[in-house]
Amino acid sequence: MATFIADYLDTVDLQWREVDILVDEAVRVQESNEYLYNALCRSITVLIVAHMEGFVKGAVKNIISDYASVKFKELPISIKRTYCKKYLGFDEKAFPGYQDAIQCLMDDLEKTDDFKISPEPFISDRNKNPKPDVIGNIASRFGVGDIFKNLHESRFDKIFAMTSPQIKNALEVISVLTKRKVCDFPYRVRKNAYYTSPALYRGRSLWQTFLDDLNQKRHKIAHGNDFANATDINSLIDLKDKVRILQYSFLLIICSEICNTQIQ
Template identity: 35%
Template sequence: MTSAEHTTINDGAEVSTFASLFIEELEERWSEIDILIEQIKLQSNVDVKNVLCRSAVVLLVAHLEGFMKEAASTLIRDLNQYCTFSDFPKRIQKTYCSLFLSTINDSGGIDNRIQGKLLEEFSKLNARLTVEPFLFDRNKNPSPSVIELILNNFSIKDFFKLLHNSKLDVVFENNISETKELLTDLKDYIKQAVVSYPYKINLLDYQILIKNGQLLRDDSLWIVFIDE
């Protein structure tokens, strides 16, 4: 994608990306779970502790679902702000076209022809993306397969395979100090990376890369954790 790295208003001041603003507000939205976890630590009554644990899990799932929706919306706002329709990866273009196509077709042939026409016309019109075709069905829990489906709509394939054996796996080593250090580093890194567009992110910094071979679902700590 090609674009200016930032926009300016009349007095020349730089305007942050929508992703930058989203990251700044993100931490506050998870504070409720931190409060519940602290209360769980203080409880000596096993029944009360179990109730609080179940509440924390339900809230965590709700926040993860909300995060996926808001992250997708934020990315689309930046794409619309800084790119033309023809700049978008072909997968993103096709995902947007699905909003106007019936899922019931004659082995896909008719829709493929219509999709080609839509892509041509949307490029001419410089159509703006909407978030609806990129997300999962309403009230569907953000399972690993749903998360992968959403990211695939944005042209990101095999997401959990990318995370497998990366530096982010430290969170499963039960080392609180190393996990906190990683979180602090990751937050600072992302804040700097998305302050302008295109985002300046190097996945190799965290050993996030495409691996050869097939990743079995049970071999991914991320998939097992989210499923459980």
């Protein structure tokens, strides 16, 4: 029986085909219809950001749907703690004894056999745009200290030194391997897969800078500040493929953390 997250990844593939249709049309009219070409490129940019935003929320919901079948006492500690914060809030300095209160809630819920977790506490209720701090905050709710440390100097960082064909090939490989790792539950994702062991970085990491630029492109278009087309179709194809790779890396790093956390 397929997992919820595996089924969701198939749905995500269909969503990206929508973008591919626009890409094909933009390539077709690139030399013959400048206005349509520019409109298509702007639309592609907005959709790329929208799909990244939707993926973060969708991946979280489906991971939690898979873990909802697990007894509370057998859940990874990070999932138990985050779920209990649903009742006390996420500000750990909100009141004295916050940590003790979280532990008491965990102890009480561990005594039940029929309690089912839900995804709400794991999804950020602040800025919806896929900004680095939003993605980092959501990953932290699964026990990931700083997802950009995991990405730094990992195999995913090497994407920025690749040619377009190499990026596309890397996407195909990571897609197949990721689906294979999450097709059954429990998932089979080893600790720090693809050299994602946390590594320190100075300033902004490559992926943080990438997301900064991506959101800026979307912002200029959405707020009417960019009627011209600043990004050509070949660059957008690379952008699309990099975002898809980032989606898989986000999923893998979270799964790596919760699959290899001792039950406490």
